[in-house]
Amino acid sequence: xxxxxxxxxxxFWAAFATFAVAIPLGAWQMLVRSPLHQWIAPELYxxxxxxxxxxxxxxxxxxxxxxxxxxxxxxSLGRPMRGLSLAWISFALVIVGAAMALxxxxxxxxxxxxxxxxxxxxxxxxxxxxxxxxxxxxxWIGLMVWHVRRWKIDHPxxxxxxxxxxxxxxxxxxxxxxxxxxxxxxxxxxPNAFGWTSTIDPGLARVLFSWTLHAIVYFWLxxxxxxxxxxxxxxxxxxxxxxxxxxxxxxLLLIFSMPIGLHHLFVDPxxxxxxxxxxxxxxxxxxxxxxxxxFTICASLEIAGRLRGGRGPFGWIAALPWDRPFVLASxxxxxxxxxxxxxxxxxxxxxxxxxxxxxQWVTGHFHLIYGGAVVIMxxxxxxxxxxxxxxxxxxxxxxxxxxxxxxxxxxxxVTLPWHLVGVMGQPRRMAYYDFxxxxxxSQGVWVTVSAIGGFVLVFSAALFIGVLxxxxxxxxxxxxxxxFSLAVNPPRRLPKSLNSFGIWAALVLALTLANYGYPLxxxxxxxxSAVPAFPVSQNDRR
Amino acid sequence: MSTLPSDVIEESERRWAYVVAAVIGLMxxxxxxxxxxxxxxxxxxxxxxxxxxxxLAGEFVEENLGTAVQPDGSVIVRVIAQQYSFVPSCMxxxxxxxxxxxxxxxxxxxxxxxxxxxVNSMVVPGFIAEIRTRFEKPxxxxxxxxxxxxxxxxxxxxxxxxxDRQEFTKSYxxxxxxxxxx
Amino acid sequence: xxxxxxxxxxxxxxxxxxxxxxxxFVLALVVGxxxxxxxxxxxxxxxxxxxxxxxxxxxxxxxxxxAPVAGQPASQVAWTTETxxxxxxxxxxxxxxIAQACNNCHGVVGISxxxxxxxxAGQSAAAIYKQLDDYKSGKRDPAVMGVYVSPLxxxxxxxxxxxxxxxxxxTGDTLSTQSSTxxxxxxxxxxxxxxxxxxxxxxxxxxxxxxxGAPGLRGQQRAYLELQMQLFKxxxxxxxxxxxxxxxxxxxxxEEIAMLAAHYSSIPDTGGR
Numbered sequence: 001x002x003x004x005x006x007x008x009x010x011x012f013w014a015a016f017a018t019f020a021v022a023i024p025l026g027a028w029q030m031l032v033r034s035p036l037h038q039w040i041a042p043e044l045y046x047x048x049x050x051x052x053x054x055x056x057x058x059x060x061x062x063x064x065x066x067x068x069x070x071x072x073x074x075x076s077l078g079r080p081m082r083g084l085s086l087a088w089i090s091f092a093l094v095i096v097g098a099a100m101a102l103x104x105x106x107x108x109x110x111x112x113x114x115x116x117x118x119x120x121x122x123x124x125x126x127x128x129x130x131x132x133x134x135x136x137x138x139x140w141i142g143l144m145v146w147h148v149r150r151w152k153i154d155h156p157x158x159x160x161x162x163x164x165x166x167x168x169x170x171x172x173x174x175x176x177x178x179x180x181x182x183x184x185x186x187x188x189x190x191p192n193a194f195g196w197t198s199t200i201d202p203g204l205a206r207v208l209f210s211w212t213l214h215a216i217v218y219f220w221l222x223x224x225x226x227x228x229x230x231x232x233x234x235x236x237x238x239x240x241x242x243x244x245x246x247x248x249x250x251x252l253l254l255i256f257s258m259p260i261g262l263h264h265l266f267v268d269p270x271x272x273x274x275x276x277x278x279x280x281x282x283x284x285x286x287x288x289x290x291x292x293x294x295f296t297i298c299a300s301l302e303i304a305g306r307l308r309g310g311r312g313p314f315g316w317i318a319a320l321p322w323d324r325p326f327v328l329a330s331x332x333x334x335x336x337x338x339x340x341x342x343x344x345x346x347x348x349x350x351x352x353x354x355x356x357x358x359x360q361w362v363t364g365h366f367h368l369i370y371g372g373a374v375v376i377m378x379x380x381x382x383x384x385x386x387x388x389x390x391x392x393x394x395x396x397x398x399x400x401x402x403x404x405x406x407x408x409x410x411x412x413x414v415t416l417p418w419h420l421v422g423v424m425g426q427p428r429r430m431a432y433y434d435f436x437x438x439x440x441x442s443q444g445v446w447v448t449v450s451a452i453g454g455f456v457l458v459f460s461a462a463l464f465i466g467v468l469x470x471x472x473x474x475x476x477x478x479x480x481x482x483x484f485s486l487a488v489n490p491p492r493r494l495p496k497s498l499n500s501f502g503i504w505a506a507l508v509l510a511l512t513l514a515n516y517g518y519p520l521x522x523x524x525x526x527x528x529s530a531v532p533a534f535p536v537s538q539n540d541r542r
Numbered sequence: 543m544s545t546l547p548s549d550v551i552e553e554s555e556r557r558w559a560y561v562v563a564a565v566i567g568l569m570x571x572x573x574x575x576x577x578x579x580x581x582x583x584x585x586x587x588x589x590x591x592x593x594x595x596x597x598l599a600g601e602f603v604e605e606n607l608g609t610a611v612q613p614d615g616s617v618i619v620r621v622i623a624q625q626y627s628f629v630p631s632c633m634x635x636x637x638x639x640x641x642x643x644x645x646x647x648x649x650x651x652x653x654x655x656x657x658x659x660x661v662n663s664m665v666v667p668g669f670i671a672e673i674r675t676r677f678e679k680p681x682x683x684x685x686x687x688x689x690x691x692x693x694x695x696x697x698x699x700x701x702x703x704x705x706d707r708q709e710f711t712k713s714y715x716x717x718x719x720x721x722x723x724x
Numbered sequence: 725x726x727x728x729x730x731x732x733x734x735x736x737x738x739x740x741x742x743x744x745x746x747x748x749f750v751l752a753l754v755v756g757x758x759x760x761x762x763x764x765x766x767x768x769x770x771x772x773x774x775x776x777x778x779x780x781x782x783x784x785x786x787x788x789x790x791a792p793v794a795g796q797p798a799s800q801v802a803w804t805t806e807t808x809x810x811x812x813x814x815x816x817x818x819x820x821x822i823a824q825a826c827n828n829c830h831g832v833v834g835i836s837x838x839x840x841x842x843x844x845a846g847q848s849a850a851a852i853y854k855q856l857d858d859y860k861s862g863k864r865d866p867a868v869m870g871v872y873v874s875p876l877x878x879x880x881x882x883x884x885x886x887x888x889x890x891x892x893x894x895t896g897d898t899l900s901t902q903s904s905t906x907x908x909x910x911x912x913x914x915x916x917x918x919x920x921x922x923x924x925x926x927x928x929x930x931x932x933x934x935x936x937g938a939p940g941l942r943g944q945q946r947a948y949l950e951l952q953m954q955l956f957k958x959x960x961x962x963x964x965x966x967x968x969x970x971x972x973x974x975x976x977x978x979e980e981i982a983m984l985a986a987h988y989s990s991i992p993d994t995g996g997r
Contacts, residue, residue, distance in 0.1 A: 041914040042924065043693045043932040113690050119667060120650045120692055198805035202651055202666050242551055255745070266584045268664045269671035272781025273586030273764075277756030280573060281748060284566050291565065295558045303546070345569065350584060351576045354662040358653050358688040425657035427688035431696045434919045439657065439684050489548045497737035507742055514749060522588070522781060529590040529668030532805045534625070534650050535934060536692050574755060578763040588781035594804040597965045603795030604966060625935045626923035627971045648803075648966060649935070684919070694927025697916035724974035 004074045004081045007088065009389045011067025012382060014095060015060050016465060018102075022055035023461040027454035030414070034451035035435050035444040045431035046111040051102060053114030056370075058130055059098040061220040064378050065174070066090070066140045068223045069167045071385060073144065075482050076161035076230075077151050083143050090143070093136025101129025111536050113429065115209065116189070118200040121533040124193035127185045134178050144171040152500075159494040162246050163230040163484050169250040170222035172501060173215060176508060177258050180211025192533050199530035203270030204523040210261035211516060218257040218286075220370055224377035225250070228297045228330060231384055234485035235326035238304025243487035245296045247498040252289035254501075255508055256282055259515035266353040270529070275519050276350060282515065283348040290341060294334070303488065325400045329380035332408040336372035339412075340365055343419055358429075361422025364415040372411040376404065379464055386471050387479045395470035399463055406460035413453025417446035585663050587672035596622065596648045601670075608719035609634055616640040620719075623652035623665040623687065626694035630721035632701045636710035637680050643673040653688030656702050664689060677704040799963050800861045801854045803936040810882060811850055819887025822880055825872060834891040839947035846893030851939035853885035855963075863963040894943030894992065908980060909987035920975045925984070928968075937965070946989035953981040 025048045032040050074081045081087070103125075104110045110122030148160060148168045160168070188205050191197040229246045233239050240246065262279035265271050305316025321327050343365040346352050356362060383400060387393050394400065421443045426433065435444035497503070523529070577583055596602040602622055608630050609619045616639060622629045623645055635641050645654050645665050652665040654673070658681070663671045687698035703722050705713070714720035761775035770778065801807065823830075826844075830836050834845030844852060858864040859873045860881070866873070876884075911917075914932075916924040926932040929941045941949065955961035956973035964970055976984070 039911075039915040041926065041932060042696050043926075046690070046693055046695075111693060115690075117651045117689070120690075198809070201668065203669055206651075206664075206666065242555060245555055255741075265664070267662050267671075269585060269666055269669040270588060270781075271586075272588055272779050273584055274753075274757040274761070274776075274779030275781065276584050276586070277577075277760060277779075278749075278752045281570065281752035281756075284569055285748065287566060287569075288562055291562045292558070295555070299554070349569075350573050351580075354584060354660045357662045358655065358664075425655065425684075427653065427655060427686045429688075429690040429695065430686075432915060432918070434917075437684070437919050488546050488551065495735035495737060497735045497741075503738050503742075507745065511745065511749070518780070526588070526590050526783065528592050531593045531649075531667045532803065532808060534692070534936070537934070574760070577760050583760065583764050586778055586781070588778075589783055595802045597799070598797045598802055599795065602966075604798055605795040607966075622966050624966055624968060625933075626927060627921060627968065629967050629971055631921040631971045631975075692927065693933035694916070694923035697918050697921075697923025697927065699918045699921060701921075723971065 004070050004084065004087075005389050007081075007084060007091070008067045008071045008385065010091060011063045011070070012385070012389075014091075015063035015067065015378075016382070016468065018055045018059050018063075018098070020461065020465050022052045022060070024458055025052045027451075027458045030447075030451040030454040033430065033432055034447045036448055036451060039432040042431035043108065043111060046113065047105060047108050049429065050111055050113050051105045054101055054105060054130070055098075057114045057216065058101070058133055059094070061223075061370075061374070061378075062094060062133070062137055064381075065170060065219060065223050066094070066137065068226070068381055068385075069140065069144055069171065071482070072163045072167045072226065072230075073147050076163040076484055077147060081143075081147070082150075083146070086139055087143055090136045090139035093139065094133045095136075097129045097131070097133030097136060099129070100132065101126050104129065109537055115213070117209070118189060118192070118202050118205040119531050119533045121189070121193060121200075121535050122537065124190055127189050127193065131182065131185045131190070134182055137174060137178065141171040141175040144168055157493060159243075159491050159499050161484070162240075162243050162487075163226055165247055165499075166222060166226045166229065166250045168501065169254045170219060170226075172505060173222070173254050173257060174219040176512070177212050177215035177219065180208045180213075180261070182212075184208040184212075199532055201523055201530040203268070203526075203529055204520070206265060206268060206270070207262070207516070207519050207523075210264045211258075212261070213264050214261040214283075215258040217366070217370065218253050220374050222250070222253065223381065224333065224374045225253075225293055227326075227377050227381050227384075228293060228333075230484035231326060231381070232297065232330045232485070233300040233304060234483065235324055235330075235384070236301055236304035236320055237308060238300050238485075240485045240487040241296050241299035241303065243489075243491050244494070244498060245292055247494075249289040249292040249296070251498070251504055252292070253286070254504055255511065256286040256288070258508060259511040260286060262515070262519060263348045263353070266350065267357050270526075271519055275515075278515060280348060280350040282511075287341070287345070290337070294337075297330075297334070300485075323401065325383045325394075325397070325404060326380045328401060329376050329383075329404050332404060333373045333376050333380075336368050336376070336408065336411065340368035340373060340415075344369065356422055358427060359422035360418045360426045360428050363428045364418030364422055367418070368411065368415040372408070372415065376407055376411075379404065379407065382464075382468065385482065386468060388482045390472055391476045391479060392471055392474040393477050393479065395467055395474050399467055403460050403463040403467065406456055406463065410453045410456030410460055413456060414450045415453075417450040417453075421446050585671060585673050587670070589670040589672070590668055591646055591670055593646065593648050593667035596646065601644070602646060604629075606719060608717075608721035609714070610719055611715070616642070618642045618644060621645045621654075623647045623654060623698075625649050625691055626687075626698040628685065628687070628698070628700035630700075630723040632703060632722035632724075633685075634703045634705060634710065634714055634720050634722040635677060636707045637677050637704050638707060639676065641675050641677065643671075643675070645671045645673070650691050651689050652691050652698070653686075655686055655688040657684045657686070659683060662688075680704050680706050680709075797863075798965050798967070799854065799858050799863050801857050801937070801965075803850075808936075810878075811853060811885070813879075814849060814853070814882035814884075814886025814889075816883070816886040816890045818880075819883035819885070822876070822884050823887050826884075834888050835894055836945060839945045840951065842945055842948045843894050843943065844888040845891035846940070847888050848937075848939055849885040849889035850937050852888050853881055854937045855939075856881040856884060858963040864961065893940075906983040906987050909983040912976075912980060912984060913987070917975070922972050922975050935968075941988040942991045944988055946985045949988055950981055950985035953985065954978070957981065 029048050031037050104123050110126035112120050112122040184205050188200050192200050260279050260283040263283045266276050302316050305319040308319045310316030310319030424443055426443050433440055435441055607620050609617050611617050619633050647665045647667040654663040654665050661673055661675050663673045665671050681704050683702040685700040685702050757776055757779050761779040765775045829841050830844050835843050859866050859869040913925040916922045928935040928938040953973050956969045
């Protein structure tokens with residue numbers, strides 16, 4: 001990876017280190033809230049939930065996206081990355097910020113959960129840590145955009161390689177969407193936590209958070225989609241069906257994943273129903289790039305399957321090399337994406353949302369999409385990159401397959417029961433439920449099943465870390481350099497719309513203004529809705 | 543690969559685009575249809591209130607909490623969601639009657655969820671959440687708070703008792719603000 | 725290969741996509757702000773304009789303007805920013821001077837000698853201030869305390885609250901001699917009884933969490949605690965804002981109240997703060 005191997009490896013190891021801590025925390029939470037365990041004093045539970053959520057929302061996927069971005073940058077542009085010292089500064093900011101936030105959580109000073117809805121207020125160092133980490137990612141965004149620009153100046157005619165094009169989309173998307181939570185922390189929460197302001201408007205804070213809360217999921221998703229487009233076809237001995245369609249899908253993600261966040265606030269009292277419908281419509285549009293991706297990837301895999309001798313309408317599926325980790329992981333990912341996407345359509349529906357809002361259904365939905373479909377692709381990416389980063393082949397291929405199997409089975413065991421008890425009305429974010437009550441008794445068995453699934457995931461996570469560690473100790477060998485899949489018809493030239501970002505970025509700005517303008521501006525004149533903060537911990541009491 | 547020229551690929555993609563458009567179009571059609579003909583809609587009532595002074599005067603003083611029968615026979619239930627209880631902690635409403643819940647919070651964000659129904663709302667301090675519904679059958683529903691409201695969140699459960707209309711008039715009709723709490 | 729030298733193909737995508745997006749936006753506006761509000765006016769009998777205003781989220785579009793209700797507030801204290809700011813202005817040394825009048829009953833160091841009279845040492849200043857103000861306004865039965873509180877100014881109350889807040893917490897030898905290991909009490913304190921509507925005591929009274937004005941209970945006098953919980957339970961005492969304490973106490977049995985009082989009075993108020 002031409003000089004950036006250490007950088008990429010540092011990002012991935014830092015990410016997986018946080019992963020290794022946060023996964024057992026998740027499993028422990030599921031155990032203590034299940035009928036298998038006595039009720040525990042909830043403070044510890046919420047401390048663990050905050051640590052788990054903060055790690056998986058702001059730290060782990062961010063480091064993966066950054067590390068993978070650097071890898072893509074070096075490989076797809078075919079020249080060494082520049083600005084390595086800036087990249088290390090960015091890494092250090094993310095690590096320092098994450099450490100500050102997580103240490104505050106561990107000390108029990110910020111039991112506010114990763115959504116930290118004001119006026120609930122934790123220690124300022126928690127929010128400051130997140131802000132520092134977010135600012136660290138902005139350096140990465142700058143580096144990605146700068147590399148694309150520099151490459152375009154040197155190659156005015158050639159298309160930007162698809163992997164880099166998509167990475168730049170991810171960077172721009174995150175840059176724009178991180179402003180919501182950034183503004184919430186910088187202008188509402190921190191001034192209050194430090195005592196410079198006396199009130200916070202919780203409605204405004206929720207709208208700003210929703211600005212980030214949905215598109216952040218697509219920021220997590222984009223590395224997985226990049227892997228589908230540029231690594232999977234090759235891993236299956238095929239070629240990418242269409243390079244152009246990939247670009248269109250990523251551009252649609254850029255445009256439609258941001259101005260739709262109000263669908264998280266369908267049952268909030270501070271937003272008029274008209275805007276709720278508006279955001280429903282645009283949330284519907286964000287289904288389009290996923291449907292396009294599914295089509296293109298299935299077509300690419302069909303090419304691979306038929307090249308490998310598969311026949312008939314479905315024979316090509318059996319002919320695919322399912323023993324290869326990347327293909328296996330992608331298959332599982334697609335299944336979980338399909339299931340999670342279906343439950344997501346319920347969430348985004350203007351009329352169905354109230355059946356499931358803030359129930360365990362929602363937790364099931366985003367764990368299936370993110371913990372399942374996305375994170376399993378992070379594993380696949382790591383397995384693909386590791387030999388290239390360490391110069392040693394991957395240890396124990398059988399264990400790798402077992403790891404992917406157990407992760408998928410574990411994730412389905414965790415999330416499908418959650419969907420079910422969610423429909424039964426079980427609220428999320430509770431440390432215990434009184435299953436002795438007849439109305440809740442039938443949920444107990446399903447909560448137990450999902451707790452068991454949690455321990456399957458811990459086993460799988462341990463396998464994953466073990467394989468990566470073992471691979472560092474293996475013998476060195478000649479490893480083929482990382483290459484990205486070729487399209488069936490690689491584009492030699494592309495129209496401007498599929499090879500630039502300027503006008504699309506302007507469209508995103510305009511759409512944001514149209515969809516978020518009034519819902520944000522209304523707080524200037526609604527009046528008297530701001531309230532004093534309520535500290536979550538005892539220390540601020542006297 | 544020569545067996546797959548660009549125009550074949552683009553033709554297949556065009557066909558898929560129609561499928562996608564049809565799927566999305568159908569989704570919107572269903573949403574709009576149910577919204578118009580079942581009048582299913584998310585709560586929509588932007589109304590602010592001074593959260594710190596709820597108990598001093600106005601709509602959410604203690605005496606006004608609970609179920610109030612309106613001249614037209616419908617009921618309004620006024621509820622406070624606070625750390626860590628709903629007041630009243632047991633709400634009573636008649637079956638087969640239009641019900642409006644008006645809920646607000648004096649402190650942090652809470653959730654309002656009546657189990658086995660579609661009644662679901664956030665309760666955001668500074669705002670009044672208004673939820674319209676109708677219960678068909680007498681039944682006692684559980685009502686947990688569904689948004690984390692600090693460490694006592696787990697203990698924040700209330701009950702909604704739906705009773706027959708005659709029973710409601712008989713047992714609760716005399717109270718200006720009915721509830722089944724204590 | 726020849727196309728490398730040709731000018732780039734004209735690109736209609738920008739126009740098409742921006743057109744589609746704008747079209748979708750307009751369509752969503754028409755449906756979301758006109759059609760659906762019209763269909764959803766339902767029983768509210770709104771005119772079109774009010775229905776649209778409600779969909780936008782304009783307060784003027786509210787169907788239901790509520791008439792103010794006359795009530796007797798449970799307490800005149802409200803946890804506004806103003807109250808919170810003033811609490812920080814209590815002067816503990818001035819409070820110590822005023823507290824001379826309180827020492828007879830509440831003890832020189834804020835630890836009372838009589839189990840029916842509360843300890844005040846180390847108590848939350850917000851809790852003391854609120855109770856003093858409630859005695860003064862008659863929201864809490866002023867039979868005993870009224871005479872002491874009525875001549876005091878609001879600033880006096882703040883000073884007293886600051887003074888007692890700074891005294892060292894009750895520890896060791898001042899505790900009730902009957903130690904309690906009641907699992908019932910511990911369970912109520914740590915996890916509550918959710919479906920009876922009882923949140924964990926510790927989530928308001930510490931150490932797990934804090935709500936404004938909730939007193940610390942550890943090391944408090946046993947008879948005092950038991951009596952107050954009983955008064956909340958039977959509704960005799962009603963100065964808790966929005967029934968915050970009454971709604972819990974109503975659910976407690978008298979046995980549970982006795983066990984809680986015994987438990988709290990036997991543990992020192994030291995750690996976790």
